[in-house]
Amino acid sequence: MHIEDINAITYAVIGCVYKVYRHLGPGLLESIYEQCLMQEIRKNGHRVERQVAMPVVYDDITLEVGYRIDLFVDDEVVLEIKSVDAIHPVHEAQLLTYLKLSGKRVGLLLNFNVDDMSKGITRRIL
Numbered sequence: 001m002h003i004e005d006i007n008a009i010t011y012a013v014i015g016c017v018y019k020v021y022r023h024l025g026p027g028l029l030e031s032i033y034e035q036c037l038m039q040e041i042r043k044n045g046h047r048v049e050r051q052v053a054m055p056v057v058y059d060d061i062t063l064e065v066g067y068r069i070d071l072f073v074d075d076e077v078v079l080e081i082k083s084v085d086a087i088h089p090v091h092e093a094q095l096l097t098y099l100k101l102s103g104k105r106v107g108l109l110l111n112f113n114v115d116d117m118s119k120g121i122t123r124r125i126l
Helices: 003-024 030-043 089-102
Strands: 048-058 061-073 077-082 106-111 121-125
Touching: 003 030, 003 077, 003 106, 003 121, 030 048, 030 061, 030 077, 048 089, 061 089, 077 089, 089 106, 089 121
Parallel strands: 077 106
Antiparallel strands: 048 061, 061 077, 106 121
């Protein structure tokens, strides 16, 4: 897929993020935002998978170690959803790890526990 197509997906997803945030506001559990965002993205015509298992290959052995992508949109964009006081480097590292494990290039780290959603969106390209 071309980067222009991936950019269009992330643009649409960000629109859905704002809609969910305007409706729910900050301070809820991550799982609530995850479910609502999944519904909103689907309403906008995109394919969404939830809690996608990410195996780790180590020494030619595939290990099921419990890594899960929160939402995976159109088989291209990884979404990591948080509802925390602050995003820390470990959260960004987690998103980058998911991008590496999935072989995808673009991910969004979304923190819904903010007073302004524009401060809660981080886009990363691998």
